[in-house]
């Protein structure tokens with residue numbers, strides 16, 4: 102039976118529980134490194150937990166079913182997933198990536214992948230003519246939409262047509278929207294990446310990452326890589342992500358509602374110069390986002406009138422913690438300049454608009470009036 106999204110969050114594509122015959126409703130944590138074989142040449146299907154573990158397999162099946170992929174691989178972090186995906190490429194290969202990406206991805210590309218002989222064009226995929234950057238040795242396009250932290254929206258389908266025309270892989274980091282709001286495979290992506298640490302896990306309590314694909318050849322290569330490089334997700338962490346995903350739809354809705362309320366408050370606050378959120382009507386980003394996603398998410402970035410005000414807000418909120426990360430039950434305030442994007446070269450950071458006046462909020466699921474009251478007292482208590 103083809104179930105709806107919320108049902109899949111709980112049961113995956115069917116066998117949500119009872120694998121071990123106890124009827125346990127919560128999927129068991131198979132805390133084992135290895136498995137006994139009946140005899141030579143026979144296996145229970147599990148040999149060693151670096152290759153596969155039932156709890157990890159369960160969370161992989163759930164995530165594959167939510168994204169509509171044929172396979173999902175669970176890694177120990179989002180960066181471990183992206184690192185494994187980069188192993189699909191060879192020295193001499195060229196990739197086109199968005200200039201505005203999660204800082205850790207930029208660091209990986211510039212300091213690890215480049216050393217391994219892979220070259221990049223870092224461009225504004227939302228605005229520039231991407232096709233002009235396709236070279237003989239280009240193998241893939243790697244995007245985030247909306248981007249972290251400037252919230253640029255890229256038309257996934259349009260990029261996928263360029264990718265298909267030139268035989269390139271389209272890799273989409275779907276962390277900010279989660280499959281609840283955006284399903285890149287339906288728009289032409291070949292690989293979808295998640296930091297499972299964020300919305301999928303949803304509770305700021307564990308790290309995880311996913312690489313999902315709708316292509317059998319890529320799935321096979323990634324399966325080889327996960328067992329070879331050994332960065333698969335541990336059984337207990339797999340269980341935490343399974344538990345987090347069960348409430349994904351209601352968390353996404355509530356966090357989006359809170360984000361909208363914060364955006365509305367910030368837009369009428371005179372000390373705020375700019376608010377970046379794709380759900381603000383009448384912008385190009387809004388139109389693209391509305392067409393390709395079923396919501397606008399709960400991430401927002403804003404620019405305040407001075408660095409001093411930014412620093413004041415970060416030390417003055419009483420409820421909202423000043424912390425990196427996103428997508429959890431707790432609303433978090435982040436300062437990209439010194440946190441998530443600290444390792445991005447300054448000129449790149451400034452070019453992307455990430456100045457020392459820019460703050461990012463990941464809306465959680467608290468009472469929105471408390472969040473607004475907290476931000477308001479932090480902003481209004483500033484004396485220039």
Ligand SMILES: *Cc1c(COP(=O)(O)O)cnc(C)c1O
Pocket residue numbers: 178179180181203205206245249274276277295296297298299308309310
């Ligand atoms: C956090 C994040 C990552 C990295 O994931 P980790 O789980 O922290 O390793 C990658 N992409 C995006 C968009 C992120 O927000």
